Amino acid sequence: DAMVIQNPRYQVTQFGKPVTLSCSQTLNHNVMYWYQQKSSQAPKLLFHYYDKDFNNEADTPDNFQSRRPNTSFCFLDIRSPGLGDAAMYLCATSRGPARNEKLFFGSGTQLSVL
Amino acid sequence: DQQVKQNSPSLSVQEGRISILNCDYTNSMFDYFLWYKKYPAEGPTFLISISSIKDKNEDGRFTVFLNKSAKHLSLHIVPSQPGDSAVYFCAAYNNNDMRFGAGTRLTVKP
Numbered sequence: 143d144a145m146v147i148q149n150p151r152y153q154v155t156q157f158g159k160p161v162t163l164s165c166s167q168t169l170n171h172n173v174m175y176w177y178q179q180k181s182s183q184a185p186k187l188l189f190h191y192y193d194k195d196f197n198n199e200a201d202t203p204d205n206f207q208s209r210r211p212n213t214s215f216c217f218l219d220i221r222s223p224g225l226g227d228a229a230m231y232l233c234a235t236s237r238g239p240a241r242n243e244k245l246f247f248g249s250g251t252q253l254s255v256l
Numbered sequence: 257d258q259q260v261k262q263n264s265p266s267l268s269v270q271e272g273r274i275s276i277l278n279c280d281y282t283n284s285m286f287d288y289f290l291w292y293k294k295y296p297a298e299g300p301t302f303l304i305s306i307s308s309i310k311d312k313n314e315d316g317r318f319t320v321f322l323n324k325s326a327k328h329l330s331l332h333i334v335p336s337q338p339g340d341s342a343v344y345f346c347a348a349y350n351n352n353d354m355r356f357g358a359g360t361r362l363t364v365k366p
Contacts, residue, residue, distance in 0.1 A: 146299065177356075182265065184258065184356040185300075185345070197352075232299060241288040241349045242307070247299030 145169070148233050148248035155223050156256050163218040163251045165233030171246070173239055174216040176208060177232040179250075185232055191216060192239055220253075228255045259283045260348050262357035270365055275333040277360050279346030282327065286348035286355075291320060291331050294343045294359070303344070304331070336364045 146167045155161040165174065173192050177185040189198045191210045205227070207219040220227055230252050234245040261280045269275045279289075287308040292300035306313040306320045306329070313320050319332045333340055341364050346357040 148299075151297075182358060184260065184358045186356075187354065234299070239352050242305065244290065244302035244305070245292075245300075245354075247292075247301065249297060249299045 146233055146235055146246050146248035148231075148251050150251060151249065152252050152254070154254045154256060155220075157225065158222045161220050161223055161253070163220075163231050163233075163253070165216045165218070165248055166214050167216075167235045167246075168214070169235055169237075169246060170213060171235035171237050172213075173236045173243075174210060175234040175236075175245065176206075176216070176218050177234065179230045179232060180228075188218070223253070223255045225255050228253055258358075259286075260346055260355045260357040262344075262346055262360050264360050265358070266361040266363070268363045268365060269336050271338055272335045275331075275336045275340065275362055275364065277331040277333075277344050277346075277362065279329050279331075279357055280327060281329075281348050281355075283348070283350065283355075284324075284327065285350045288349040289320070289322060289329050290347040290349070290354075291318075292345040292347060292356075294345065300345055333362075336362075338364045338366050340364050 175190040176188045179185040188202045209217045230250045232250045233248040236243040290305040291303040293303045294300040322329045343359045343361050345359045
């Protein structure tokens with residue numbers, strides 16, 4: 143089945159140690175998104191790629207970076223994780239940025255920072 | 257700032273009865289609204305949507321109502337089934353900006 147795959151399901155890192163989360167898609171969608179969701183809070187958009195064009199949300203910390211080497215893959219890099227970065231990270235895709243294009247989500251990566 | 261609010265963190269209903277999940281928004285520029293459903297250990301999946309030019313959209317057991325003057329939308333599930341037990345997220349969209357609510361956990365009891 144075509145889908146959005148996130149690895150790993152759970153990731154543990156140490157305070158200040160760089161970590162990379164990965165996302166792949168077989169839907170051939172143009173847009174890929176990274177959301178951060180903390181417990182009992184709304185998913186918060188960090189950034190998205192429309193093809194190769196990177197779009198950063200204004201309030202996304204500089205600590206968070208992203209790479210999209212090709213259509214299928216997108217990575218979230220956290221350069222120096224802090225305790226406040228522990229959260230569920232959701233990757234999503236859509237065919238285009240239009241308002242009626244629904245998002246397809248991966249299962250998420252739960253990040254713990256020790 | 258939380259532009260989309262789901263004020264009920266949880267809701268419990270009996271199987272066969274109606275479930276009503278509510279969502280309020282503050283930005284009058286939102287022009288498209290969506291509901292997503294999330295089961296444990298899975299990502300959210302799209303459920304139903306509505307454009308701001310409509311006040312109702314129905315898909316099987318699921319109906320979304322939009323009241324623009326009140327900046328309020330609701331999702332009705334009737335009849336509710338145990339398999340509907342999940343977290344439901346409301347989302348609102350404007351000009352490449354989609355905002356989510358914090359979700360409501362629905363439990364449908366047999």
